[in-house]
Amino acid sequence: MKDRAETARDRRPFFRSRDALVLFLVLLTALLLFLAAGKSPSPAGCVAKIYFDGKLIESVRLSQGIERDWLFPERPSIVIHQYADQTIAFVSSDCPDHVCVRTGRIGQPGTFAACVPNRFLIVIEGETDSSEQEDVDLVA
Amino acid sequence: MSRNNPRRMAVQRMTRTSVMLAAALALSLLESVLPPLPAPVPLRYGLANVAVMAALLFIGPFEAVSVALLKSVFVLMTRGLIAGSISFTGTLLSVGVMVGADFLLKRRTSVFLLSVLGAIAHNAGQLFFLVLFLQYKLSVLFIGPYLLFFGVLTGLLSGALLFICLRPLEAFFRASDRSGGKDSGMM
Numbered sequence: 001m002k003d004r005a006e007t008a009r010d011r012r013p014f015f016r017s018r019d020a021l022v023l024f025l026v027l028l029t030a031l032l033l034f035l036a037a038g039k040s041p042s043p044a045g046c047v048a049k050i051y052f053d054g055k056l057i058e059s060v061r062l063s064q065g066i067e068r069d070w071l072f073p074e075r076p077s078i079v080i081h082q083y084a085d086q087t088i089a090f091v092s093s094d095c096p097d098h099v100c101v102r103t104g105r106i107g108q109p110g111t112f113a114a115c116v117p118n119r120f121l122i123v124i125e126g127e128t129d130s131s132e133q134e135d136v137d138l139v140a
Numbered sequence: 141m142s143r144n145n146p147r148r149m150a151v152q153r154m155t156r157t158s159v160m161l162a163a164a165l166a167l168s169l170l171e172s173v174l175p176p177l178p179a180p181v182p183l184r185y186g187l188a189n190v191a192v193m194a195a196l197l198f199i200g201p202f203e204a205v206s207v208a209l210l211k212s213v214f215v216l217m218t219r220g221l222i223a224g225s226i227s228f229t230g231t232l233l234s235v236g237v238m239v240g241a242d243f244l245l246k247r248r249t250s251v252f253l254l255s256v257l258g259a260i261a262h263n264a265g266q267l268f269f270l271v272l273f274l275q276y277k278l279s280v281l282f283i284g285p286y287l288l289f290f291g292v293l294t295g296l297l298s299g300a301l302l303f304i305c306l307r308p309l310e311a312f313f314r315a316s317d318r319s320g321g322k323d324s325g326m327m
Contacts, residue, residue, distance in 0.1 A: 012251050016253070026256070026260065026292060099176075103182045104176065109282065111181055112182075116222050117222055121277070123278060
């Protein structure tokens with residue numbers, strides 16, 4: 001009788017025809033969520049909301065042509081840079097894996113970058129519909 | 141000592157699980173030097189899931205859960221409590237979904253389905269931790285599509301990697317089984 005290792009390859013094709021249904025349902029759900037998110041009124045501009053330890057500490061309006069660094073006394077090692085092309089990014093952090101810095105620039109509503117070890121979070125929100133979304137979509 | 145000796149079998153399972161854990165840690169380290177995914181939200185490739193799935197397919201569900209949990213313990217020790225907790229939540233949900241799917245489909249789950257379900261569950265687990273425990277103010281409506289879409293992509297990647305490795309892994313396990321039989325005096 002074959003053991004678990006011997007049967008692993010025999011019974012495991014890469015793809016079965018029934019997987020197509022699962023794949024279709026997952027992608028359909030993703031598309032519906034994407035369309036639902038896109039129904040919000042198109043924002044005139046974007047705001048980067050910077051949270052520390054779950055509390056909002058700064059709202060940065062991402063305006064064209066404005067470029068500056070943001071430093072915070074809560075974590076002096078964190079440097080957030082606002083770019084002239086209406087994006088923002090973590091550029092420096094003392095966290096071990098630098099996932100936050102590697103995330104790069106963000107600027108589209110709904111996108112976020114997080115420095116989890118330092119408990120810093122940047123979330124981009126549409127300027128016109130942020131309060132409305134908080135009522136409907138935000139889960140925390 | 142007989143090839144079916146319970147003590148020998150237990151040692152063999154533990155050794156195989158340790159090899160899979162080492163592979164998971166190596167893949168995790170490899171992932172940390174790869175360029176980030178071109179996604180609008182921070183996501184990882186989930187390469188370590190290849191080793192967890194291999195443990196599930198070749199050794200068993202208990203060993204797969206062990207590999208996943210010990211990998212999170214390693215993250216906890218090297219990257220701190222919060223990173224370890226995020227890894228723990230994502231990993232636990234991921235391996236739970238994979239083991240559950242494999243059980244429900246009577247061990248006939250395809251590599252693709254197993255991998256994609258694991259990747260999506262991993263992303264969802266990490267998001268739940270960020271939102272529920274760290275109180276991150278994130279919109280599920282905005283992030284959900286990206287998590288699902290990139291879950292399919294990263295699941296496809298890790299599933300393909302595992303499928304490529306199935307024959308070498310099978311050969312490795314057969315060889316270790318044979319050498320275990322020869323060296324049974326040492327076991």
